[in-house]
Structure formats: structure tokens, C-alpha cells
Amino acid sequence: MIELMLGNQAVARGAYEAGVAVATAYPGTPSTEITEYIAKYDEIYTEWSPNEKIALEVAIGASLAGGRAIVSMKHVGLNVAADPLFTVSYTGVNGGLVIVVADDPGMHSSQNEQDSRFYARSAHIPMLEPSDSQEAKDYIKCAFELSEKYDTPVIVRLTTRVAHSQSLVETAEPQPITLKEYVKNPNKYVMMPGMAKARHIVVEQRMKRLTKDSYDLDINKIEKGNSSIGIITSGVVYHYAKEVLPEASYLKLGMIHPLPKDLILEFASKVDKLYVLEELEPVIEEQIKSWGIQVSGKELFSVQGEYTANMIERAIKGSTVNMKQKEELPNRPPVLCPGCPHRAVFYNLKKLKLTAMGDIGCYTLGALPPLEGIDACVCMGASIGMAHGFEKAKGKDSSKKVVGVIGDSTFIHSGIGGLIDIVYNKGVSTILILDNSITAMTGHQDNPSTGRTIKGEITAALDLVALVKATGINNVRVIDPFNLKESEAALKEEIERDQPSVIIFKRPCALLDKSQSSPLKIDSEKCTSCGLCLKLGCPAIQKKEEGMVIDESLCNGCKLCTQVCRFNAMEGVDY
Amino acid sequence: MKNINILIVGVGGQGTLLTSRVLGSLASKLGYDAKVSEVHGMAQRGGSVVTHVRFGDRIFSPLIEEGRADILLSFEKMEALRWIHYLKEDGMLIVNDQAIDPMPVITGNAKYPDDILNRLINRISNVFIINAQEIAKEIGNIRVSNSVLMGVLAQHMNIKKEDWEEVLSSIVPPKTIKENLKAFKIGYNTKLGCEEGARLNDVLE
Numbered sequence: 001m002i003e004l005m006l007g008n009q010a011v012a013r014g015a016y017e018a019g020v021a022v023a024t025a026y027p028g029t030p031s032t033e034i035t036e037y038i039a040k041y042d043e044i045y046t047e048w049s050p051n052e053k054i055a056l057e058v059a060i061g062a063s064l065a066g067g068r069a070i071v072s073m074k075h076v077g078l079n080v081a082a083d084p085l086f087t088v089s090y091t092g093v094n095g096g097l098v099i100v101v102a103d104d105p106g107m108h109s110s111q112n113e114q115d116s117r118f119y120a121r122s123a124h125i126p127m128l129e130p131s132d133s134q135e136a137k138d139y140i141k142c143a144f145e146l147s148e149k150y151d152t153p154v155i156v157r158l159t160t161r162v163a164h165s166q167s168l169v170e171t172a173e174p175q176p177i178t179l180k181e182y183v184k185n186p187n188k189y190v191m192m193p194g195m196a197k198a199r200h201i202v203v204e205q206r207m208k209r210l211t212k213d214s215y216d217l218d219i220n221k222i223e224k225g226n227s228s229i230g231i232i233t234s235g236v237v238y239h240y241a242k243e244v245l246p247e248a249s250y251l252k253l254g255m256i257h258p259l260p261k262d263l264i265l266e267f268a269s270k271v272d273k274l275y276v277l278e279e280l281e282p283v284i285e286e287q288i289k290s291w292g293i294q295v296s297g298k299e300l301f302s303v304q305g306e307y308t309a310n311m312i313e314r315a316i317k318g319s320t321v322n323m324k325q326k327e328e329l330p331n332r333p334p335v336l337c338p339g340c341p342h343r344a345v346f347y348n349l350k351k352l353k354l355t356a357m358g359d360i361g362c363y364t365l366g367a368l369p370p371l372e373g374i375d376a377c378v379c380m381g382a383s384i385g386m387a388h389g390f391e392k393a394k395g396k397d398s399s400k401k402v403v404g405v406i407g408d409s410t411f412i413h414s415g416i417g418g419l420i421d422i423v424y425n426k427g428v429s430t431i432l433i434l435d436n437s438i439t440a441m442t443g444h445q446d447n448p449s450t451g452r453t454i455k456g457e458i459t460a461a462l463d464l465v466a467l468v469k470a471t472g473i474n475n476v477r478v479i480d481p482f483n484l485k486e487s488e489a490a491l492k493e494e495i496e497r498d499q500p501s502v503i504i505f506k507r508p509c510a511l512l513d514k515s516q517s518s519p520l521k522i523d524s525e526k527c528t529s530c531g532l533c534l535k536l537g538c539p540a541i542q543k544k545e546e547g548m549v550i551d552e553s554l555c556n557g558c559k560l561c562t563q564v565c566r567f568n569a570m571e572g573v574d575y
Numbered sequence: 576m577k578n579i580n581i582l583i584v585g586v587g588g589q590g591t592l593l594t595s596r597v598l599g600s601l602a603s604k605l606g607y608d609a610k611v612s613e614v615h616g617m618a619q620r621g622g623s624v625v626t627h628v629r630f631g632d633r634i635f636s637p638l639i640e641e642g643r644a645d646i647l648l649s650f651e652k653m654e655a656l657r658w659i660h661y662l663k664e665d666g667m668l669i670v671n672d673q674a675i676d677p678m679p680v681i682t683g684n685a686k687y688p689d690d691i692l693n694r695l696i697n698r699i700s701n702v703f704i705i706n707a708q709e710i711a712k713e714i715g716n717i718r719v720s721n722s723v724l725m726g727v728l729a730q731h732m733n734i735k736k737e738d739w740e741e742v743l744s745s746i747v748p749p750k751t752i753k754e755n756l757k758a759f760k761i762g763y764n765t766k767l768g769c770e771e772g773a774r775l776n777d778v779l780e
Contacts, residue, residue, distance in 0.1 A: 004603045004611070029615055108614050132610075132637070165612040165637035166599055239635040310640045321642040324660040327694070329653060330685035332677035334587065334622035365620065370682045443615065534682060539621050542676045543683065551675075553708075553717055 005169040007162040010133035011072070011100055012037030014140025019175040020044055021067030021095065024055040026413065027442035028074030029109035030163040031102035035072050036445070039454045043177060048445055048454045051380070051413040052077035056084045056099065063097040063153075064189065066180035068144055072100040075116050076379065080414070082119065085153075089123045090199040091189050092151035092206075094180050096144035099125075102158040105279040106306040109160075109441075111360065111379065113304065115280040120155050120257040124203050126210055127155040127257040128219065129234045133167040135219075139254060142219060150206050157256070159279065161236040161306070211258040219254025222267055229316065230271025232264065232284065232295075237277045237307050244313035244320075259287055268293050275300075275316060279307050336365050338540045339510030339558035342434055344481040345405070346373030347536055347564075348488050354403050354495070357386040359415070361407040362441045362509075363434050370537045373405075380410055384418025387429040396428055400495045404431040409439040409447040412462065416471070422500045423472035430494045431502045434481075435464060436509040444512060468502045475501035482507055484563045510556060518572060519555035520562070522548045526569035533561045533570075576607070578631030579732075580639040584658045585650030586675050587624045590721045593746065594648070595626040597725060601734060601742045602630035612637040621678075623654060648728055650707075650721070651675050652691045659698060667701035669727050671720065673708055703727060703767040710761050716751060719758035726762020736763060 005013065011034045015023060023046045025035035039046040045062075049055035052073040062069035073081060078101045088097070101119075104110040120127035128143055130136040136158065143154040187195050214220060229248040231241055234256050241248070251267040253259070268274050268288075276285040276297040285297035300315040301307065313320040336343050346366040349356050350373050358364055358374035359382060367374035376386060387404030394402075406415045411433050422429055439445040446452040451461030468476045475497060479490050487505070494501040507513075519540075529547045540554035541561060548569070562570045581598060585591045595611050602609035609630040627639045641661050647668045649655035655670040662668065672692070679685035688694070696702050705727055711720035722743065729739050740756060747755045 002603070004599050004609060032615075160614075161612060161637055164615055165610055167610045167634075167637065168603060168608065236637065239637065242635040243640075308638070308640055309636050310642070321640070322664070323642050324662065324698075326660050327656045329657050330677055330679045330687065332586065332621075332623040332654070332657075333679075334620035335678050337620060362620070368678065369684065370678075531683075537678060537682070539676075539678065539681065542681050 002168050002170050004166050005133045006033060006166050007130075007133045007136045007158060007164065008033035009037045010136040010169050011140055011156070011158070012041075013169065013171060014137035015070045016041045016044065017137070017172055017174045018096070018141045018144045019068055019177045020070050021177050021179070022059060022062035022069040023047075023071070024049050024058045024069070025072040026050070026052045026055055026077060027439050027445045028077050028102075029442055030104060030160045031072045031074045031077070031100065031158070032442045032445065033163075034100060035454065038070070046454050048447060050448055052081040053083060056081040056088070059097060059099075060084060060088050063093045063095045064182065065095070066182050067095040067177070069095060070098045070100065070140070073102070074110065075101055075103045075114050076110065076112065077101070078116055078119055080380070085119065085125070086123045087191050088153050089125050090191055090196055090203055092202070093147055093153060094182060096147035097153040098140060098143045098147060099153055099155045100140075100158065101155060102160070102163045103280070104160050106160065111377065113280060115283060116155070116157055117256060117283045118281070120157075121283070124207050125153050125155050125257070126150070126255060127157055128254055129157045129256045130162060130254070131235050131238045131252070132162065132165070133169045135254070136162060137169055137171075139219065142254075150210055152206055157235075159235055165236075207258055211261060214255055214258060214260035215262045217255055217260065220260050220263055221250075221252045221254070222263070223250040223252065225249040227270060228272045230267060230274045231277055232267065232274070232288070233277040234284075235279075237279060240307055240309040241277055241312050243309040245316060253284070256284065259284065261291065264288060265291070265293070268295070277301075277307065277312060333368055334365060335368070335537065335539050336362065336371075337510050338538055338554050339513065339556040341436055341481050341505065341507035341510065342366055343371065343536055343538065344484060344487065344560055345432065345434060345505050346371040348484065348491055349373040349403070349405075351488065352491060353401075354491070355390070355401055357383040357390065357402065357404045359383040359406040359410050361410055363405060363407060368537075370535050381406070381414030381418060384415050384429075384431055385421060387431065388418065388422050388425070388427045391427055391429050396498070399428045399430070402429065403495065404429060406431065406433055407440075408433060408435040408437060408449050408464065411464070412448050416467065419468065419471045419473065419502070428498055428500055430491075430497075430500070433464060433502060433504045435504050435506045437506070438509050438512060440509045440511070444509070464504055468504075473500055473502050475499055476504065478504045478506050480507055481505040482558070482560055484560070510558065517557035519552040519557055520550050520559070521571040522550055523569050523571045526567045528567055530566070532566065533564050536561060536564060576631050578629060578634060579646075580644045581628040581646045581648060581728075582639050582644040582658060582661050583626040583628065583648045583650075584654045585624055586654065587621050589650045590718065591624055591626050591650055594721050594725055595628050597742055597746050598628045600746065601738060602628075604738065604742060605734065607631055608634045610634045610637040623657060625658060646728065646731070648724060650724065652695070653687065655695055656688075656691055659695070662699065665701070666699070667703070667731060668695060668699045669703045669705070669724065670695060671708070671724055672704050672706040705762070705765060705767060707762070711758060714754055714757055714761075716754045719751065719754050722747070722755040722758035723762040726759040727765065727767065729759070729763050
């Protein structure tokens with residue numbers, strides 16, 4: 001059957017057809033849908049793990065037990081999982097082990113533009129890169145075969161345009177889920193120095209064997225065309241190039257680590273001018289240059305952002321279509337949704353002029369005007385350690401002006417360690433956990449605090465208050481952020497305290513909250529157009545020539561604005 | 576068949592993804608090669624959103640390049656202007672006459688341009704303007720405005736009305752099929768003025 005499938009959906013289908021037994025992940029754009037789609041297959045045990053390191057460790061355990069396992073994450077997630085990654089390269093696998101990592105060139109939804117291919121090189125793990133949904137499915141199956149044949153984990157790298165584009169996929173029958181026998185083998189699986197030294201030799205031999213065999217690997221393809229231009233490329237960039245240079249010769253790499261050296265030498269010898277087209281870092285280009293081959297790459301292109309077909313045409317052919325002029329217009333940045341509980345917290349942070357160390361999630365949007373409630377954002381869980389460090393550098397009194405802001409899922413992911421650090425090292429920071437009871441930014445995934453698994457089953461819900469208390473924090477309170485006055489008083493009290501404290505601001509994500517009522521209206525008789533309500537940065541409240549207006553199609557009746565308005569000008573509610 | 580490139584733009588939350596799903600299903604149902612590219616995550620939260628739909632005999636890139644879109648379908652009028660440079664020389668613009676203020680306008684740091692429709696008409700010869708949400712309101716469901724826009728789009732493509740209706744019915748929530756089909760029909764039957772009068776299906780075939 002042929003179906004139009006998202007790249008991520010095709011990865012899931014590939015896992016199903018490959019007879020995967022266990023699938024794990026922590027959500028992260030653009031990788032999230034992979035595991036959501038896998039969860040729909042009843043046969044496959046699927047979980048959201050608390051973070052990517054744990055997700056990989058669960059997958060390693062499943063592989064050791066003899067089942068095929070797949071773990072998915074975004075590029076920065078692989079940093080979190082890097083510790084087990086480097087050593088599972090030494091132990092190898094029992095059941096096939098595939099790590100899917102989705103890079104985000106252009107940073108559509110990420111904090112950096114790192115290139116995951118470096119991980120494959122430094123951890124000595126083979127890496128495949130599909131260019132569309134059909135290949136995404138096929139390469140996952142290929143990755144499992146390679147994993148078991150060469151006794152290695154295999155990384156499959158996607159980029160946003162492959163993960164989030166739909167193209168046609170021909171599906172096949174799944175192979176049954178089978179378990180290999182587990183045989184105790186400390187020399188292979190216990191990585192102490194004595195054993196690891198022996199395994200490092202095995203790793204090197206494996207990569208040499210893969211390099212040699214990659215000459216015949218059918219996912220590395222030469223497409224003969226005009227011999228004047230030869231292009232070495234992989235992933236979606238192959239399609240950009242085919243769009244504007246259909247006549248050129250191509251070496252399309254399906255395996256991007258290790259590189260098929262002999263195939264590349266052969267291809268290079270048959271073309272007049274050789275190009276490498278790769279987004280982000282010159283990973284392939286530098287390896288080819290190190291073999292003494294002349295090749296053009298990054299002198300024509302940037303290491304920043306995505307490539308486009310027009311860009312390739314301009315660089316190689318020197319021309320492209322006539323460009324129309326772009327218009328100068330007001331930007332349309334993403335915003336916190338109407339009714340978002342985070343808005344209320346940031347309104348108070350700004351009012352109290354607090355410095356806030358932020359974290360990764362929807363609440364990062366609180367950094368933008370008019371709320372401007374976040375001072376810094378680095379990575380998952382960083383807010384707590386950063387608030388602590390800020391205090392230690394500036395002295396105790398600074399903690400009265402500084403807070404750490406983190407979400408429920410992010411706190412569980414990697415925030416808890418920072419809190420233990422604060423208590424252990426006598427910090428006095430105030431940490432705000434914005435608990436909207438869901439992993440929201442990536443599209444509403446469950447997490448250990450929601451009481452539901454990825455399959456929708458009821459499970460134990462992590463008690464955040466008990467967890468915080470167990471670290472040794474004595475001052476924990478739970479507040480509804482939509483009670484602005486109570487929130488403000490609590491903030492003032494906790495930042496003054498000479499002890500560490502945690503405020504859990506608890507209110508469900510506005511997109512999931514069913515309790516909200518009908519839209520409000522502005523009473524133009526009462527409204528003085530003072531603009532105070534605009535400080536909330538609610539997209540539903542707009543200033544028009546006739547005065548303030550609430551856009552009915554956007555307002556979800558959260559009533560936060562009624563607490564800010566001094567003239568009771570919002571209609572449709574009881575005061 | 577020559578490849579067709581349709582760029583769908585709007586504001587996160589307006590339902591542009593439903594339209595691209597309908598187009599993608601329609602193209603694969605008719606046996607074309609098809610690619611649809613969308614952006615998820617942070618870009619969706621009330622920000623400017625864009626979806627690329629391409630179909631034909633053989634599609635390589637999932638993305639439409641600047642200057643190469645046959646049709647620009649815009650759910651919001653300022654977004655039409657923002658993405659206008661993606662249209663090819665004789666490309667067609669279908670625009671919903673709706674204004675949604677972005678945050679810099681709400682906070683008073685920028686002004687929503689008041690001459691957008693004129694600027695669009697001055698730059699593009701094939702412009703069709705419709706107030707889809709007004710029609711949707713009359714039908715009684717504000718969410719069906721994207722079906723009105725699909726109806727207008729369908730006027731200009733060589734795909735049978737029945738195929739559109741079948742695919743639309745299979746994708747929208749079952750309870751809203753009737754309202755969506757009504758919205759589609761109104762869009763399909765509304766005769767809109769176009770400065771040059773050229774029909775895109777003449778250009779495409």
C-alpha cells in the first residue's frame with residue numbers, strides 16, 4: 001500500500017516493520033511524532049522516559065535482553081544521552097539498537113544548530129541519513145540489520161525537513177517480534193578498563209570493516225549524469241540539488257559515517273568539478289579534503305541555517321529565478337496562547353522587577369515583549385543551577401532579586417539535580433515550577449507527573465511537592481498563578497527568605513483546560529484605554545482606533561485581564 | 576503533468592494544516608507524486624506559519640523556492656504580503672480578507688499596514704480576495720472558513736469538485752462534514768473579480 005506519510009511517521013512504520021520490541025524517547029521538536037506514532041502499535045512497548053539519557057539506557061537494556069530497540073530524540077537530547085552513547089559503542093548490542101536523532105538546521109524550534117554527525121564520528125558509531133519518508137522507513141530497517149550484523153548501535157539522523165515533510169511511502173508486512181537469547185558475557189558488557197581496552201580494539205576493527213563494506217552498500221548510490229559537475233550529498237539537500245541541477249552526476253550517501261572512501265575516490269575521478277552539499281558543518285568535505293581530493297563546499301555556502309534549491313543554483317550555476325522584492329512588515333513572533341497560565345507568573349515577575357533564569361518550554365516565550373519575564377535560557381534544567389550560581393557570585397542578597405523558572409516536565413528531566421545542589425551547598429534561591437501538568441511545547445505529551453503513560457494507561461503520578469521536600473527544601477507551596485494577588489505576595493515572601501524555597505504555580509495548559517468559559521467583551525463606556533491590560537501580552541486583547549477590543553475568536557474567557565483592569569471594563573463575568 | 580506548487584500561509588492556530596492535509600490526500604488519491612512540508616513546535620504558537628504543497632509526476636524537494644509558487648493561499652492578509660516573493664511571475668494569490676494583529680502591533684511597537692489589499696493588487700495581477708470568516712459565521716461555524724478558501728482554490732485547479740468533496744469529508748471531524756461541504760460549495764461558486772481575468776488552470780495545463 002502507498003500512503004502519504006510524515007517522515008517521523010515513516011520512521012515509526014520502519015520500526016514496526018523491523019519487529020521492534022521496545023521504543024523510548026523524551027519529546028523534542030522535530031523528533032516527537034516518531035514515538036507518538038510508534039505508541040499506536042499495540043505490539044511495541046513504548047514509553048516517554050524522563051530524559052534522553054534514561055531513554056537510551058532503557059533501549060540498551062532492551063537490546064541486551066535480545067529485543068530490537070529504538071530510541072528517538074532531538075539533537076540537543078543526544079547531548080543528554082551522550083554518556084551511555086559513547087560506551088554502548090564499545091559493548092555493542094544483542095538485539096538491534098537504533099538511535100534516531102533529529103537535527104534542526106535553521107533552528108525552527110531549538111536553542112542551537114549543532115551537528116549530530118560529530119557524535120557518530122567521535123563515538124565510532126555508524127550513521128545513516130534518509131532524504132524522504134520512504135527512505136526514512138527503509139533506512140530504519142537497514143539500520144537494524146547493520147546493527148545486528150556489525151554488533152553496533154546505529155544512529156539514524158533526520159533533519160527538520162525530513163522529519164516534518166510528508167511524502168509517499170510503500171508499506172510492507174511487519175516481521176515478527178523475536179527475542180535473541182541473552183548470554184552472560186562480562187568481557188563484552190561490563191566496561192571496566194581491562195574489558196574496555198579489548199573492546200576498543202573491536203570498535204576500531206568494526207569501523208574498518210564497515211568502511212570497506214560500505215563500497216557495496218546499496219544505500220550509497222552513484223547516479224551518472226553529466227561528468228562536468230559531480231555532487232556528493234545526503235539527506236534532503238539531495239532533493240534541493242536535483243530540483244535545480246537534474247543533469248549533474250550524484251553520489252548520494254545513505255551512510256554518512258563511516259564514509260565509503262573507495263566509492264568517493266572513484267566518483268571524484270570521473271567528474272571535472274566536485275562539490276559537497278551538506279547543511280551545517282563541513283563534516284564530509286573535511287574528510288574528503290584530508291584524502292587530498294579537491295572539492296568545493298563551505299567556501300560557497302554558510303554553516304548557518306538551511307540550504308535551498310535557489311541557493312545551490314546560484315552557487316553552482318551562477319543564476320536563479322528573478323527574485324521578487326520582500327516587503328518590510330511588522331514581525332509575527334510566536335506568543336503565549338490566550339488563557340496560558342504562564343502569562344500570570346511573568347506579569348508578576350516583571351512587576352516585581354525580578355531577574356529570572358529561564359528554561360526550555362513554552363515559558364521561554366515569556367522572554368518576548370511585553371512580558372519580558374526571562375533573562376536567560378540555555379538548556380533543559382539549567383535554570384536552577386544558574387539561579388544558584390548567580391547567587392553564589394553576587395552574594396546572598398542577590399537571591400532576593402533572582403528566581404529560577406522551570407516547567408514540570410523539564411524539572412523532572414534534569415532540574416531536580418540542581419535543587420539538590422542548592423540544598424547541599426547552602427543556597428537560598430527561590431525556584432518557580434510552572435506546573436501545567438503536561439509537556440506542552442512539543443504538543444502535549446504525558447510525563448511522570450501527569451499520571452498517564454504514552455499509551456494512555458493510568459499510572460502513579462509523581463508528587464512534585466513530596467519530591468521537592470525530599471531534597472531538603474522546607475518551604476514549598478502550591479499557588480494558582482491566576483490568583484495574581486496571592487501569587488505576588490507569595491513571591492515577595494519567598495524571595496525575602498534566607499532559605500531556599502520552591503513555589504509550584506499549578507494550573508493546566510490553556511489548550512487542555514476544559515473549564516474555561518465564553519469570551520469576554522470590553523465595555524467601551526467603562527474602558528479608558530489606559531492600556532494596562534496590554535501589559536499581559538494576551539493576543540486576544542488589541543488596541544484599535546475605537547479603543548480596546550477583545551477578539552472573540554481568540555479569547556477563551558480565562559478572566560486574567562479582569563484582575564488587571566482598574567475600571568471593571570471587561571464584560572461577561574461576575575465581579 | 577507539470578508540477579504544481581501551492582504555498583499556504585497564515586497565523587498559527589488558523590487551520591492551515593488541515594488544508595495541506597486535504598491537498599496532500601487529494602494529490603495522492605489522484606495518483607500524483609506529492610510532498611507536503613510543514614513546521615511544528617515553537618513556530619505554531621500564534622506565529623507566522625507556512626506549509627508547502629507540491630504535486631506532479633515527480634517531486635524532489637519538499638519545499639517551494641522563492642519565486643516559484645504557482646499559487647499563494649493566504650489565511651491572513653498581512654501574511655500574504657510577507658510571503659509574496661515566493662510567487663512566480665504569473666502566479667496567483669488567493670487571500671482571506673482578515674487581519675490578525677501580531678504582538679508588536681498589540682503592544683504599540685508597530686502599526687498594522689492599512690493599505691495591504693492595494694499593495695497586493697498593485698504587485699500581483701492574479702488576485703482573488705474573499706472574506707471567508709464572514710461566510711463561515713453565516714454558516715454558523717467560524718472554523719469552516721478554511722473550507723471556503725479551499726472552495727475558491729478548487730475553482731482554479733483542474734481537479735473534479737467531487738474529488739475535493741470526498742477528500743474533505745474524509746478529513747474534517749465527522750460532526751462538521753455538512754458545514755464544511757456547505758462552506759466549500761460557497762467558496763467554489765463565488766465569482767471573484769480578478770484584475771487580469773486569467774484562470775490559473777489555463778496556465779497550468
